Amino acid sequence: MPGSSLLPHGGPDGPHRIRAIGFGAGDYAFNLYWQTVSLYLLFFYTDSLGLTPDRAGIIMVVGAFADGLADLAIGFAADRWRLRYRRIVAWGTVPLAILFMLLFIQPAMSGEYTFALVLTVHLSFRILYALVNLPYAAWSTRVSDHATDRTLMSGSRMTFGALGAVTVAFAMPARGEGYGGMALLLALVATCVLAAVVWRVPEQVSDDGPQAVARSIRRDLGALSHNRPFLMLGAATLCVTVAGAIIGHSVLYYFTYILSAPVGGKQALAIMGVAGAVAVPLWTAVAMVIGARASWLIAAGVGMLALAGLVLWPAVPGVILSIIVLAMVQAAMSGFHLAAWAMLPSAVDHGESIAGFRVEATAFSLFMLVQKVGLGLAALLLGLSYAHWGYEGGTPDAAGRAAIYWLMVAGPFATIAVGAAIMGLSPRPDQASTNISDTPSA
Incomplete structure (x- = not known):
């Protein structure tokens, strides 16, 4: 693993703008995996493998919890030992690619054996994904200490991630x-991209090992439990994560069985990805002017207005109208993500000010655990609801179609509203805590 790096602008201690932007390409690779799993895997389980929706939902939620717990474990370790994140990413890249390919293999068996095999492969992928993705996210704090670089890195990561979704x-x-x-x-593409990032982007490791080893998990969790901004940010993020996951999982079902336009679902997902990418610089500008917390509330208004418009439209929504609404909701989701990752470092700073020591990797891992739990809960909710209304894969009846439609609209509307209420009640950050230029997006 050569130690060469992307050529920076400025001296060795100055900003490294090209390096910061290039590091964001890793999110393109990870989103090739993540978006495929989030948008297509549940549909593949029910309509290709023939799993019942409730069983498919159980697999997704168990995988999400395993993913989140793995995040938490490596976060605890990272706050205690000087882990070389770059090396972990390098070793995990190829095994992760292999497990991803196995997710979409149709096993030559049926019944309980299929369920057990699919669950095993899914769990293996999700755990390994966490063990590679969290070090990548934490690595972002060791690419550069400059505020300008971190701004570029945050925008680069979100942009590359959106391009992965597209x-x-x-x-x-x-x-x-x-x-x-x-x-x-x-x-194959993801493996090549991650290999390039590992090869070209260095990792700066500070000499703080002895202080880290003296820490305890109980002490860190105790500090986070008294960090109100962190707790409320996590609760609000859980709500919008559930909302986004419900919509993401529902798109293919909605266009295939409600609008009878399966190709429209593919087009909708592509346009949603583009809308999310285009919205990133807009939300960045908004957050820098009025603050991340206020931009979150505006994004909530945009998302709820779009979903309400779909319900109140006097006629049956067509393909074009549905795509427009979903694109607006996806743009709102970009606003949530940007605001959340902008406020997280400030919440960590706040915790340090009241506890007297900094809990960073553990805070990041818990925050990612919240997101994984939200993704799993959304899949479980859909699976159990579909099963309750009689949908078992294939073409649903009238009750199944109603469940698909209302879950996609009412579920996200309610969770976005709850998230907005939590954010409205959260401590109002000062101007320094809403400055996203210091945000290591992950």
Whole structure:
């Protein structure tokens, strides 16, 4: 693993702008994996493998919890030992690609054996994904200490992540056929991108080992439990994560079985990815002017207004109107993500000011655990609800179609509203804590 790096602008101690931007390419690779799993895997389980929605939902939620617990474990370790994040990413890149390809293989068995095998592969992928992705996220704090670099890195990561979502939406087939071959191609691309990031971007490690080893998990968790801004940010983020996951999982079902336009679902996912990418610089500008907390509340208004418009539209929503609404909701989701990652470092700073010591990697891992739990709960809610209303894969009846529609609209509306209420009640940050230029987005 050569130690060469992207050539920086300025001297060795100055800003490294190209390096900061190049580091964000890693999010393109991770989102090739993550967006495929988030948008297509549940549909693949029910309509290609023939799993019942409730069983598919159980697999997704168990995987999400395992993913989040793995995040937490490596976060605890990172706050105690001087882990070389770059090395972990390097070693995990190829095994992660292999497990991703196995997710979309149709096993030559049926019944309980299929469920057990699918659950095993899913758990293995999610745990390894966490063990590679969290070090990548934490690595961002060791790329550069300059505020300008961190701003560029935050924007670069979100932009590359959105481009990954667009790539997945365009590349994956509209129905369940052909997922395995496309998963192979996506895994190859992701592996090459991560290898390039590992090769070209260095990692700066500070000499604070003895202080870190003296810490305890109980002490760190105790400090976080008294950090009100961190707790409320986590609660609000859980709400919007559930909202986004419900919409993401529902798109293919909605366009295939409600609008009878499966190709429209593929187009919607692609346009949603583009909308999310375009919205990033807009939300960045808004947050820098009025603060991350206020931009969150505006994003909540945009998302709720779009979903309400879909329900109140006098006629049956068509493909075009549905795509416009979903694009608006996705733009709002970009606002939530930007605001959350802008406020998280400030919440960590606040915790340090009241506890007298800094809890960083553990805070990041808990925050990511909250997101993974939200993703899993959304999949479980959909699976159990679909099963309750009689949908078992294939073409649903009238009750199943009603469940697909109302879960996609009412569920996100309610969770976005709750998240906005929590954010409105959260401590009002001062101007310094809403300055996103110091945000290591992850």
